[in-house]
Amino acid sequence: MSTxxxxxxxAVRGVPAVGVEVALxxxxxxxxxxxxxxxxxxxxxxxxxxxxxxxxxxGTGPYFAERGEPTFYPEVSIAFVVTEERHYHVPLxxxxxxxxxxxxx
Numbered sequence: 001m002s003t004x005x006x007x008x009x010x011a012v013r014g015v016p017a018v019g020v021e022v023a024l025x026x027x028x029x030x031x032x033x034x035x036x037x038x039x040x041x042x043x044x045x046x047x048x049x050x051x052x053x054x055x056x057x058x059g060t061g062p063y064f065a066e067r068g069e070p071t072f073y074p075e076v077s078i079a080f081v082v083t084e085e086r087h088y089h090v091p092l093x094x095x096x097x098x099x100x101x102x103x104x105x
Contacts, residue, residue: 001048002082007091008040016040021059055079064096071096
């Protein structure tokens, strides 16, 4: 079984994005959800993933609304595939009008 973590960074402020809700889906099924901690991290989502397609949905709208900032993206959805047994890390670099991601380690 594979494991999954994420890290959200607020690229405008240069700080971890604290309090972002992140949900994990397989197809239309919501498997798990958690909120980023004081370091902008969620150490484990989904507990044990089997090979297949998944999607992380980041609640970016509420994060920026709490800071009084408008955003173009009310949520960010990142689809990815688990192909082998290992740890997967999916970071998100976030600003109100752009985002970037990559497969971390």
